[in-house]
Amino acid sequence: MAKKGQPGYIKVRKMKYLVWSVGEFAVVLGLLILGYAKTGSKLNLLTAAAVVGCLPASKMLVEYITMAPHKSVSPDICEELKEKAPLLVTCYDLIITSTEKVMPVAAVVIYGHTVCGYTKSDKTDEAECASYIKEMLKNNGYQKMTVKVFKDYKSFLLRAEGMNNIAAVEKETDRRKDKAVRDLILTLSM
Numbered sequence: 001m002a003k004k005g006q007p008g009y010i011k012v013r014k015m016k017y018l019v020w021s022v023g024e025f026a027v028v029l030g031l032l033i034l035g036y037a038k039t040g041s042k043l044n045l046l047t048a049a050a051v052v053g054c055l056p057a058s059k060m061l062v063e064y065i066t067m068a069p070h071k072s073v074s075p076d077i078c079e080e081l082k083e084k085a086p087l088l089v090t091c092y093d094l095i096i097t098s099t100e101k102v103m104p105v106a107a108v109v110i111y112g113h114t115v116c117g118y119t120k121s122d123k124t125d126e127a128e129c130a131s132y133i134k135e136m137l138k139n140n141g142y143q144k145m146t147v148k149v150f151k152d153y154k155s156f157l158l159r160a161e162g163m164n165n166i167a168a169v170e171k172e173t174d175r176r177k178d179k180a181v182r183d184l185i186l187t188l189s190m
Contacts, residue, residue, distance in 0.1 A: 005091035011046045011072040017064035024057035031174075067190065070095055070121075073106040077118075077153070084122055084158040085109055087167035089178040094189040096129060105149065107156075108185060110178045112170075114164050115185070117175045118156035119139040126151055133185060 002008040028050045035046025064140040073092045081090060094105040094117075103124040108117040115133060119126065134147040150156035 003005055005182065006094070007075065007078045008072050008109050009093040010067060010070050010095070014064060014067050017060050017067065021060035021064055024053065027155065028057055029146045046086060067095065068190060072105045075101045077107060080157065081107060081109070081160060085164040087111070087164050088160060088181050089175055091182050091186060092165050094185065096132065097190055098132050101130055105129065107162045110181050112178070113187050114163055115145060115147045115181065116156060117153055118153060118157045118162065119149055124149070133188065136188055137181065137184060141178065142181060
């Protein structure tokens with residue numbers, strides 16, 4: 001099972017939400033039918049349980065509907081990024097949510113004071129997404145961070161390779177800060 005930030009997360013999550021919402025609505029329907037069959041009336045305790053059961057079922061359905069238009073990152077992109085930037089901290093399949101927008105980001109690489117992202121979605125405004133991530137990092141104590149989001153995959157890959165080259169020259173082995181930045185970005189994502 002893919003965890004948040006791993007390739008395939010969106011696909012797995014959509015399937016989970018769909019299965020759970022269908023299952024929960026089936027239980028609700030079963031309670032309604034069973035209550036009516038046993039009492040001959042819709043005014044019974046099982047109907048009340050079914051009505052209450054609609055809340056978690058609806059929550060799962062809303063989660064599915066929210067994630068439905070988004071797709072997981074291509075395995076080819078993941079492999080190419082692992083090959084060309086193995087020293088960087090990465091995360092994939094992000095759906096960054098601000099108070100105003102939902103911004104899908106396929107991949108993010110992190111090294112030092114630099115965060116770069118790639119989005120293939122026309123709905124994501126690169127500058128707005130980068131500004132939001134930078135502001136959230138700043139609010140959590142990460143000052144002077146450079147954040148850039150690309151729609152052009154080749155530009156993103158070139159930047160990631162450049163960051164990887166810097167990491168190779170600096171030979172820094174402690175990635176705790178980079179992983180903490182990744183964890184913070186993951187909290188911004190669904």
